[in-house]
Amino acid sequence: xxxxxxxxxxxxxxxxxxxxxxxxxxxxxxxxxxxxxxxxxxxxxxxxxxxxxxxxxxxxxxxxxxxxxxxxxxxxxxxxxxxxxxxxxxxxxxxxxxxxxxxxxxxxxxxxxxxxxxxxxxxxxxxxxxxxxxxxxxxxxxxxxxxxxxxxxxxxxxxxxxxxxxxxxxxxxxxxxxxxxxxxxxxxxxxxxxx
Numbered sequence: 001x002x003x004x005x006x007x008x009x010x011x012x013x014x015x016x017x018x019x020x021x022x023x024x025x026x027x028x029x030x031x032x033x034x035x036x037x038x039x040x041x042x043x044x045x046x047x048x049x050x051x052x053x054x055x056x057x058x059x060x061x062x063x064x065x066x067x068x069x070x071x072x073x074x075x076x077x078x079x080x081x082x083x084x085x086x087x088x089x090x091x092x093x094x095x096x097x098x099x100x101x102x103x104x105x106x107x108x109x110x111x112x113x114x115x116x117x118x119x120x121x122x123x124x125x126x127x128x129x130x131x132x133x134x135x136x137x138x139x140x141x142x143x144x145x146x147x148x149x150x151x152x153x154x155x156x157x158x159x160x161x162x163x164x165x166x167x168x169x170x171x172x173x174x175x176x177x178x179x180x181x182x183x184x185x186x187x188x189x190x191x192x193x194x195x
Contacts, residue, residue, distance in 0.1 A: 001070070004077040005032060011047060012079055016057075016089070019068035019082040020112060021105025025089045026097040028057070030079065042067050044083055063087030111173050111183050118177055130174055138178050141171045 005012050011029040018025055028046035030038065034054050037045040044065035045056040058064035065083040072079060090097040117125040121132075130138060145168040152161040176182060 001072060002076055003035065003072060003079070004075065006077070011049075012077060014044070014046065014079040014081055016044060016065060017080060017082050018105065019084050020108040023096060023105055024098060025065075025083070025085060025095070026057075035079075038067060038070075038081075044081060057089075058086065061087065063089065065089070107169065107173070107183055110170070111177075114170075114173050115177055118174075127174060130171075131178060135175075135178055138171070138175045142168065142175050145171050 003012055010031045012031075012035070014028050014030045016025045016028065017023065028044070029049060030045070031047040034045045034047045037054060037056070041056070043056050043058070044067060045054055047053075048055045056064070064086045065081075066086065067081060067083050069082040070079060071082075085095070088095055090099075092099075114127050117127045118131045120128070122128045130141065145164065149161070149164040149168050152164045155161070173183065176186070
């Protein structure tokens with residue numbers, strides 16, 4: 001990757017984005033050494049302008065940023081790093097330094113959790129038990145939740161309707177996992193249909 005580090009400072013801005021939700025988490029700066037350390041270790045390392053040294057995000061808190069992908073912008077003078085955050089990103093305890101706590105993209109986090117519970121075969125997990133019961137039972141649960149959602153749609157209780165919608169999405173994510181599909185694949189289909 002050809003990166004245009006600033007000729008005066010030797011730095012390049014690095015925007016950190018959640019690899020699952022797409023949410024912007026923070027902005028930092030890297031010099032060549034920080035960039036290479038990030039590549040080698042798979043953990044985001046910045047150059048601290050105030051301290052004048054390298055610092056790996058999470059080196060004291062344990063809230064590392066694990067690199068999933070790195071891209072440059074069209075001028076190759078800004079990095080976009082998609083990372084998995086192992087805890088809060090901001091020193092204030094927030095998920096993002098921009099104080100933008102949002103549920104947008106949470107379905108991807110939920111999809112990851114569902115996949116993890118299934119892959120690990122956690123016995124005390126409803127998700128894992130349902131998955132183990134087979135495709136027919138999973139499909140049946142999606143059908144049951146869909147019917148319950150339709151019933152609640154005919155009434156005027158928004159809270160019950162929203163809860164049934166949440167149940168349907170949750171069970172659909174389990175069924176997608178069982179079928180070897182993903183939320184992202186479904187999004188791509190919808191995106192193509194929107195063109």
